[in-house]
Amino acid sequence: MRVVLKISYNGQNFNGWQIQPNKRTVQEILETELTKIIGENVRLYSSGRTDAKVSAIEQVAHFDCENCDVNHLAGRLKVVLPDDVKVNEVFVKEDFHSRFDAKEKTYFYNFYLSRYPNPYYDQIALHIGFRFDLDKVKESLQYIKGTHDFTCFTASGTDVEDKVRTITDIQIIDNPLGFYSLKITGTGFLYNMVRIIMGTLIEVGRGKIHPKEIIEIIESKDRGRSGKTVSPIGLVLKEVKYQ
Amino acid sequence: MRVVLKISYNGQNFNGWQIQPNKRTVQEILETELTKIIGENVRLYSSGRTDAKVSAIEQVAHFDCENCDVNHLAGRLKVVLPDDVKVNEVFVKEDFHSRFDAKEKTYFYNFYLSRYPNPYYDQIALHIGFRFDLDKVKESLQYIKGTHDFTCFTASGTDVEDKVRTITDIQIIDNPLGFYSLKITGTGFLYNMVRIIMGTLIEVGRGKIHPKEIIEIIESKDRGRSGKTVSPIGLVLKEVKYQ
Numbered sequence: 001m002r003v004v005l006k007i008s009y010n011g012q013n014f015n016g017w018q019i020q021p022n023k024r025t026v027q028e029i030l031e032t033e034l035t036k037i038i039g040e041n042v043r044l045y046s047s048g049r050t051d052a053k054v055s056a057i058e059q060v061a062h063f064d065c066e067n068c069d070v071n072h073l074a075g076r077l078k079v080v081l082p083d084d085v086k087v088n089e090v091f092v093k094e095d096f097h098s099r100f101d102a103k104e105k106t107y108f109y110n111f112y113l114s115r116y117p118n119p120y121y122d123q124i125a126l127h128i129g130f131r132f133d134l135d136k137v138k139e140s141l142q143y144i145k146g147t148h149d150f151t152c153f154t155a156s157g158t159d160v161e162d163k164v165r166t167i168t169d170i171q172i173i174d175n176p177l178g179f180y181s182l183k184i185t186g187t188g189f190l191y192n193m194v195r196i197i198m199g200t201l202i203e204v205g206r207g208k209i210h211p212k213e214i215i216e217i218i219e220s221k222d223r224g225r226s227g228k229t230v231s232p233i234g235l236v237l238k239e240v241k242y243q
Numbered sequence: 244m245r246v247v248l249k250i251s252y253n254g255q256n257f258n259g260w261q262i263q264p265n266k267r268t269v270q271e272i273l274e275t276e277l278t279k280i281i282g283e284n285v286r287l288y289s290s291g292r293t294d295a296k297v298s299a300i301e302q303v304a305h306f307d308c309e310n311c312d313v314n315h316l317a318g319r320l321k322v323v324l325p326d327d328v329k330v331n332e333v334f335v336k337e338d339f340h341s342r343f344d345a346k347e348k349t350y351f352y353n354f355y356l357s358r359y360p361n362p363y364y365d366q367i368a369l370h371i372g373f374r375f376d377l378d379k380v381k382e383s384l385q386y387i388k389g390t391h392d393f394t395c396f397t398a399s400g401t402d403v404e405d406k407v408r409t410i411t412d413i414q415i416i417d418n419p420l421g422f423y424s425l426k427i428t429g430t431g432f433l434y435n436m437v438r439i440i441m442g443t444l445i446e447v448g449r450g451k452i453h454p455k456e457i458i459e460i461i462e463s464k465d466r467g468r469s470g471k472t473v474s475p476i477g478l479v480l481k482e483v484k485y486q
Contacts (some may be wrong), residue, residue, distance in 0.1 A: 010365070120253050123366050178481070
């Protein structure tokens, strides 16, 4: 039986999704509690990893079990899981794969513009304290949209061979609480991709990279020409869409 | 010389704005650091108190000093203040009073609808886990707007005599991150007023109070007929407007 979970977590005190020895990870905590409840060894497969300190509003994962009772599983998980990771939905769906069937993912990268830090935003957004031209950033987004080889926007040395991905939607959103979000939707993302795109947009905003230069940077496939990998604090996986 | 400060804080670990013996408060921390920097005893006056755990995106306060140098004050404060309270702006303005000159204040009360808690939202929003009719809540807002005696929406036993206040704007806002906010603007607020209004709207949303009943509740001036004082976590002072 294949069981699907919708999961949310505050990444602050996690070393990311994936199990690693002696580190607190979302996968490890969920597998441990599920194994105890189900009474079988549970191995979880998510739509994809998230890095240390990255949060998820809605992550999707699945596991297989032979004789398991999924009634009340969500309610039992609610009680045993720590405050910073919760399961919001549980259902059975054969022939479902959380990673291979994922059609689109949406991330938000939150940031705010202000000379000094704002402790209210600091929980969920990156502070940008220098002069910043948001219009130039908006102008540059059109060059990231579409299907490209995104080698320039991933950590060098990753072992994924095909670095072609499709960004279906990318925009800057005004949050009514007074900060901004880079909202980015794509069919798939490379390692550190959203954080490096945001780091590159910061260089656009401060005038170090011209909006149109984004075309050249993508064509160059050179990680050295894009911006820094910015802090994970502003990043949150908003949702994963399936057909 | 009268010095005005714009202040932001994450209320989580504060016992509110106002100084109280042996408690960590925003006012106490700011007065202590200002007194050290300025070299005179500083007494701060804010636009109004905020309760324990309530945050502020932009609170305004002022103090008087005789021989003080306010150049670089913001920069020096940035260094000495803890991570959860920061001063974003400092300027001199004689004949300014942070409380008496305030024309309007805007608060956001954030909440989210989902069967189980969502750890990402839990930092800044109230969880509503039961069936909730948002349209009824929206319908009821028109009865709160305007000038009324709001005795029903303040903690009983407060010593303020005149409980007439004017709500100039009240609406439910969709936050792009997937939660909601009650955005409420008024010329002044009574003690616990926003939290009790939100508590009453929760009763409307769950069907215990009919939208039009809000008219009667306000007319009754009876605290017993309105909803609970909900958690301070969802509440944030967004801004204070001056002429």
